[in-house]
Amino acid sequence: MLSTSIAKDPxxxxxxxxxxxxxxxxxxxxxxxxxxxxGIDGSLKEQAEEFLRNAKQDPEWVQNSLIQFVxxxxxRAKRGEISVSTIPNYYRATKLFCEMNDIVLGWKKIARGxxxxxxxxxxxxxxxxxxxxxxxxxxxxIKPIVNTMxxxxxxxxxxxxxxxxxxxxxxNDNGEIVAARLLVYAGDPEEYYSFITSEAYNSLKxxxxxxxxxxxxxxxxxxxxxxxWQTTNITYGANLGLATCPIRLKSSGIKRLLERALWxxxxxxPLAKGVRRHEWKAAHGFRKYYKSHAEQVMKxxxxxITMGHNIGLSExxxxxxxxEVLQDYLKAVDNLTIGVDKAVLQKQVDRIKQETxxxxxxxxxxxxxxxxxxxxxxxxxxxxxxQMNDVLEVLKIAKSKDGMLxxxxxxxxxNRRVTFGYVDNNxxxxxxxxxLDGVEVNAGSATD
Numbered sequence: 001m002l003s004t005s006i007a008k009d010p011x012x013x014x015x016x017x018x019x020x021x022x023x024x025x026x027x028x029x030x031x032x033x034x035x036x037x038x039g040i041d042g043s044l045k046e047q048a049e050e051f052l053r054n055a056k057q058d059p060e061w062v063q064n065s066l067i068q069f070v071x072x073x074x075x076r077a078k079r080g081e082i083s084v085s086t087i088p089n090y091y092r093a094t095k096l097f098c099e100m101n102d103i104v105l106g107w108k109k110i111a112r113g114x115x116x117x118x119x120x121x122x123x124x125x126x127x128x129x130x131x132x133x134x135x136x137x138x139x140x141x142i143k144p145i146v147n148t149m150x151x152x153x154x155x156x157x158x159x160x161x162x163x164x165x166x167x168x169x170x171x172n173d174n175g176e177i178v179a180a181r182l183l184v185y186a187g188d189p190e191e192y193y194s195f196i197t198s199e200a201y202n203s204l205k206x207x208x209x210x211x212x213x214x215x216x217x218x219x220x221x222x223x224x225x226x227x228x229w230q231t232t233n234i235t236y237g238a239n240l241g242l243a244t245c246p247i248r249l250k251s252s253g254i255k256r257l258l259e260r261a262l263w264x265x266x267x268x269x270p271l272a273k274g275v276r277r278h279e280w281k282a283a284h285g286f287r288k289y290y291k292s293h294a295e296q297v298m299k300x301x302x303x304x305i306t307m308g309h310n311i312g313l314s315e316x317x318x319x320x321x322x323x324e325v326l327q328d329y330l331k332a333v334d335n336l337t338i339g340v341d342k343a344v345l346q347k348q349v350d351r352i353k354q355e356t357x358x359x360x361x362x363x364x365x366x367x368x369x370x371x372x373x374x375x376x377x378x379x380x381x382x383x384x385x386x387q388m389n390d391v392l393e394v395l396k397i398a399k400s401k402d403g404m405l406x407x408x409x410x411x412x413x414x415n416r417r418v419t420f421g422y423v424d425n426n427x428x429x430x431x432x433x434x435x436l437d438g439v440e441v442n443a444g445s446a447t448d
Contacts, residue, residue, distance in 0.1 A: 010097070011045055013100045014031070014048070014096065014100050015028070016100065018096070020157055021250065021251070025252060028044060030089055031044075034066075034090060035051055037065075037072070038051065055098070055101075059104065059105060062103060067113060070110065074115045077115055083276050083277070084115045084116070091111070123277060123280050124280050125280060126289055132338060132339070133266075133267065134146060135147070135338065137265050140210060141207065141225060141257065142258075146338070147203045151195075151196045151336040151338075152184075152195060152196045152200070152290065152306065153287045154182065154184055155287065156254060156283040158185060159224070161185050161187070162184075162186075163221055164208060164219070165219075165220030165221065167182060170326065176198075178198055178330060179198060180198070180201035182195065185308070192305070192308040193322060194307070195329045197336050198333070199337050199339060207224075211246070223246065223248040226249050227246065227248075258282045290336065291307065294329075296332070298329065298332050299328055302325050306329065
């Protein structure tokens, strides 16, 4: 039940219904866009109170004003001044204020006039090379932020809840860290679990150890992301915090940090005329990277679970244990690793060693086959030489005796050719006819 003080403040009643810190920041600003459109002066609190008084007296005025407001922004979207997807954001904030303050309107009638929004944006996920270039930005927080978001798919708003106790390393039987478990949105109805790679965990651990080395008392209650502090005696123009007095870095601050890094690293450039969006979103792009790379080896439904998505009716029947999801996640670790850490290098070395061993085995087999072929060829050559020597001896005799052997035995046919017969490798009898006149024989070498 609302307290009396809250019930009397329309803005307090409005914010009572807003749960996430990011929405608490965005919704008042979006509602104020409508109040400014109506021309109501004063602070946001004063504007809201005056709007509520007028709305109670004339609800039809509110409904017509909202239709005009939506039409105005539809025209802006056509001119390319804003994205079509921005209009529902203004509408939802105003609708929530009205509903929480008992202003009854024909919301379906108002919503019908809104320009249709694409259900899926046409932006892409960043490439591995772009992510690797981004984490070179000289802020110690960038690497753990990016590695964590890429390997778990968490939304940027999850950083508002993430404390060190929500990051639990997972070791294998040899005591090596293979992954870590994340408790996302801890204590919130939307709470779920996910995992990060050993690379991401090590970058978070290095960040926490760095903070501890400057005197911060690190405990399970420590926020994973905090403000920066002066680490040298050089005086900077910026206002830096104290190492021993950490201030949580909110998701809005993390988003600004990512945007700053993208521009500084040359990954963001001014948009061309008429273009409203960059190729990939600063924070949500990492979520897309996780989904597209994890699904290459994981079960799609397990990817959805680790992203905190509602899996619909399947949730009533498909209930894998965290260990089962972890085993599936470990298949995707290589796909989600951004840098080249020791574990990845070791896997590459082991794979190269195995490939080398296999290649050596194949080479030895091929060499052995060649040796056998050479040995067989040598034996055949030796046999052929022996046969040729026999042939030459016969030809020498035939040449010296003009084809006559003794008084009445002739070796030659009518064309003065000698016929020889031999058995080939297939045990077939082969006859060859050799013209005697084409053979040069030293007569003195022939024997009678």
